Amino acid sequence: MTAPFFKFGYFSEDIGLVLAIVIGIGFGFFLEQAGFGSGRKLAAQFYFTDMTVLKVMFTAIVTAMLGVFWLGVAGVLDLSLVYVSPTYLWPQIAGGLVLGAGFVIGGYCPGTSCVAVSTGKADALVYLGGILAGIFVFGELFPAIEEFYISSAYGTLTLPEVFHLPYGVVVFAVVVMAIGAFAAAEWGERKMAQKKENKT
Amino acid sequence: MATNAAVLESTRPKAAVHTASKATPQPYMNSYLAGIGLGLVLLAAFVIMGRGLGASGAFSTLVSSGVAAIAPEHAAGNPFYSEYVGDGTTSPFKDWLVFEVIGVFLGGFLSGTLSGRVKWMVEKGPSITTRKRFYFAFLGGGLMGFGAKLARGCTSGQALTGGALLGAGSWAFMMCVFAGAYAFAYLMRRQWQ
Numbered sequence: 384m385t386a387p388f389f390k391f392g393y394f395s396e397d398i399g400l401v402l403a404i405v406i407g408i409g410f411g412f413f414l415e416q417a418g419f420g421s422g423r424k425l426a427a428q429f430y431f432t433d434m435t436v437l438k439v440m441f442t443a444i445v446t447a448m449l450g451v452f453w454l455g456v457a458g459v460l461d462l463s464l465v466y467v468s469p470t471y472l473w474p475q476i477a478g479g480l481v482l483g484a485g486f487v488i489g490g491y492c493p494g495t496s497c498v499a500v501s502t503g504k505a506d507a508l509v510y511l512g513g514i515l516a517g518i519f520v521f522g523e524l525f526p527a528i529e530e531f532y533i534s535s536a537y538g539t540l541t542l543p544e545v546f547h548l549p550y551g552v553v554v555f556a557v558v559v560m561a562i563g564a565f566a567a568a569e570w571g572e573r574k575m576a577q578k579k580e581n582k583t
Numbered sequence: 584m585a586t587n588a589a590v591l592e593s594t595r596p597k598a599a600v601h602t603a604s605k606a607t608p609q610p611y612m613n614s615y616l617a618g619i620g621l622g623l624v625l626l627a628a629f630v631i632m633g634r635g636l637g638a639s640g641a642f643s644t645l646v647s648s649g650v651a652a653i654a655p656e657h658a659a660g661n662p663f664y665s666e667y668v669g670d671g672t673t674s675p676f677k678d679w680l681v682f683e684v685i686g687v688f689l690g691g692f693l694s695g696t697l698s699g700r701v702k703w704m705v706e707k708g709p710s711i712t713t714r715k716r717f718y719f720a721f722l723g724g725g726l727m728g729f730g731a732k733l734a735r736g737c738t739s740g741q742a743l744t745g746g747a748l749l750g751a752g753s754w755a756f757m758m759c760v761f762a763g764a765y766a767f768a769y770l771m772r773r774q775w776q
Contacts, residue, residue, distance in 0.1 A: 387633030400682045402631055407686020408693065409624040410636055410739075415694035417617035422706035422720075424611075426775040429768035435614045440742065442618020443625060447747035450626035459630075466634045468736060468745050470752030475741070478734025479756040481726050483763020487771050489723015490706060492738040493638035493731060496724070497684060498691025503703040506720040513724020514639070518646040520725070521732040525663040532733065540751040553749055565615075 384461040386454065411498050420502040422490030422510075429487045432575045434568035441561045452554045472535040489513060609698035625747060632679070635744025639731035641684035643667050648675050663732075708775045719774055 385391060389399055417439045418424045427433035454460035486492055489510045491499055496514070499507030525532070543553045611617070628635055647667035651658035658664040669675050695701040707716040731737040734756050736745070742760060745753020 386630045388631050390633040399632060399679060400677070403679045403682035404686040406624060406628050407683035408690035411687035411690025412694040413617050413620040413624060415691040416612040417614060418611035420691060420695060420700065423708065423775060429764045430772065430776065438614035439618040439621060442615050443621035443743060444746040446619050446622025447625040447629065448749065451629055451747060454630065464633050465629050465748065467748045467750050468741060468753060470750060471735065472752055472755060475734045475752040475756040476759050478730045479759025480763035482730030482734060482737065483760040484767045485723045485726030485730055486760065487764040487767045489720050489727055492727060493642065494687060494737065494739040497638065497687045501688045501692040502695035502701045504706050505703065506705045506707065506716050509717045510720040510724040513721040514642050514728035515646050517725035517728020518643050518732055521729045522646060522650065522661060522663045525661055537751065542749040542751055542754060545751050
């Protein structure tokens with residue numbers, strides 16, 4: 384086991400910050416290349432006319448998931464040293480619903496709004512202001528909602544643990560699910576394009 | 584079909600003249616290729632740092648530091664702010680996510696420049712005014728900021744990162760993001776279509 388490199392002390396925290404910029408550049412580059420600097424393209428996902436969000440997101444998840452799995456199997460990556468966000472079920476369900484509403488109302492999510500701003504979208508700049516305001520409201524309300532915020536805590540719970548299935552089986556299931564979702568997305572896009580054509 | 588083609592033909596010369604002076608925007612990358620690229624960046628973060636990507640966390644640092652600068656006692660008495668502000672031994676901006684998000688801005692600009700897509704404009708459908716679009720952008724951003732804090736992460740930190748690591752809460756979150764967005768899509772249709 385030699386990875387994660389930082390956790391094995393191969394470089395200092397300051398070097399880690401430099402690498403953060405490099406990794407961030409890669410992240411921003413592919414977000415923009417995917418078309419996520421455009422609020423209209425992102426929002427089109429929710430009208431079934433352009434399923435790019437689903438396709439890019441699930442391809443990215445599957446790619447990283449397979450990489451982590453096989454590097455773990457090969458004994459290169461120590462998975463126990465990779466930080467998994469702990470599960471707080473109800474706050475995450477509520478947060479997801481609020482965030483989803485914000486996505487279609489505002490047209491972006493935090494990461495995509497950054498690349499939208501850097502490619503000149505004025506509405507994304509306003510959106511970023513909204514994010515700061517939303518976080519401020521959350522901060523001010525925090526003492527009142529802290530009890531809910533820390534409720535339904537399950538620690539670092541993973542899907543293999545939930546379903547009592549081996550890690551590899553869940554990885555395989557996610558791949559199968561993603562392929563099904565891609566097929567459905569391609570079919571849906573064709574249907575919507577036909578519908579649009581018939582209208583005009 | 585025939586009328587559609589005719590419309591395209593009539594608008595094409597105009598559009599060509601308009602963009603000829605500037606760089607012509609390149610088409611977006613194939614979605615699956617972009618997804619693989621994004622996935623490899625995420626995998627690199629796991630392998631190099633032992634952590635995934637994020638975005639909203641950097642904005643929490645910004646807000647918390649702002650509150651701490653204006654009202655230090657208020658921020659210190661609030662566990663949400665004080666966690667981001669830290670104990671004062673190091674700058675709160677000396678943070679992995681803050682640097683990563685700076686990179687996201689740079690990477691987006693780099694990609695947009697290379698593909699001729701950097702242009703000052705407002706993203707909206709044809710049937711809504713810019714002012715209204717700005718109201719919705721602010722409201723949506725606000726809900727996004729609040730929701731991301733409640734869920735302990737956004738589409739980057741929870742859906743992408745937690746999704747790839749098969750986190751149970753992250754997957755529940757991801758399903759709810761789509762559910763919330765689809766639930767409000769009909770109300771918002773005039774903004775986008």
